Amino acid sequence: MTTVLQRLCDICNKATGVYDCQECQRTFCRKHVVEHNLELSKEMDNVVNHHDLLRQQLSEQETVSSQHPLMKEINNWEQLSVEKIREMAEKARRDLNRLLTDHKESITKKLEEISCQLKTTKEADDYSEKDLSEWLQMLEKLKKQLLTPSNVILRTVSDEIWLQPIVVMATSLNSRDKFDKASNNIRILENGFVAEDNGTYSHGEVRGFKTYSTGTYKINSKIEEMTSNNWMFWGII
Numbered sequence: 001m002t003t004v005l006q007r008l009c010d011i012c013n014k015a016t017g018v019y020d021c022q023e024c025q026r027t028f029c030r031k032h033v034v035e036h037n038l039e040l041s042k043e044m045d046n047v048v049n050h051h052d053l054l055r056q057q058l059s060e061q062e063t064v065s066s067q068h069p070l071m072k073e074i075n076n077w078e079q080l081s082v083e084k085i086r087e088m089a090e091k092a093r094r095d096l097n098r099l100l101t102d103h104k105e106s107i108t109k110k111l112e113e114i115s116c117q118l119k120t121t122k123e124a125d126d127y128s129e130k131d132l133s134e135w136l137q138m139l140e141k142l143k144k145q146l147l148t149p150s151n152v153i154l155r156t157v158s159d160e161i162w163l164q165p166i167v168v169m170a171t172s173l174n175s176r177d178k179f180d181k182a183s184n185n186i187r188i189l190e191n192g193f194v195a196e197d198n199g200t201y202s203h204g205e206v207r208g209f210k211t212y213s214t215g216t217y218k219i220n221s222k223i224e225e226m227t228s229n230n231w232m233f234w235g236i237i
């Protein structure tokens with residue numbers, strides 16, 4: 001006896017006008033192949049919806065980034081730094097003002113002395129050509145001092161850390177590390193995720209693949225088997 005395997009619709013078990021879906025390998029009748037196609041287009045809508053939702057969440061996150069606690073910290077740092085700069089500029093202005101005032105006062109004082117001498121000698125009509133040229137020289141000197149105060153300079157102090165720069169760094173809390181270099185008595189298995197000591201030597205050493213400098217990292221590990229009277233050390237070198 002021979003049995004003929006009849007291809008039937010997956011849904012209604014009818015054999016009329018069957019179609020095979022090349023993708024899901026299911027068989028459908030004329031009616032249900034239409035439904036199957038409808039299902040697919042519904043699924044497509046579902047995918048589009050998921051996509052749109054994710055896009056929306058992403059754009060919302062962009063707008064709330066200003067609310068991030070670190071953003072607040074950066075703003076605070078900016079405010080404090082600007083205040084520090086303002087205070088320092090204010091102090092520098094005050095210092096310069098004081099120095100310029102002192103300078104002006106000392107010139108005024110010297111000029112007053114000359115005024116006094118000029119007045120008395122003029123009144124007494126008692127002065128020589130030498131006196132005249134000396135006064136002229138002194139006045140010229142004072143004028144120069146008034147225009148270019150040579151005793152004031154501005155200097156930037158580079159060795160003083162009063163303004164601390166900040167940088168934003170990404171840190172990974174779940175870094176997947178694996179075993180890399182090992183001593184001869186240790187076998188590294190399963191793509192670096194298992195290290196096995198064959199027990200032929202008193203101690204073995206195995207290192208991680210990644211290198212770390214700064215940041216916080218979480219490395220998961222598990223001790224599956226350990227013989228008694230042994231110890232293990234985990235550390236950073």
Ligand SMILES: [Zn+2]
Nearest residue numbers: 021023024025
């Ligand atoms: Zn299909």
Ligand SMILES: [Zn+2]
Nearest residue numbers: 009012029032
């Ligand atoms: Zn059917």
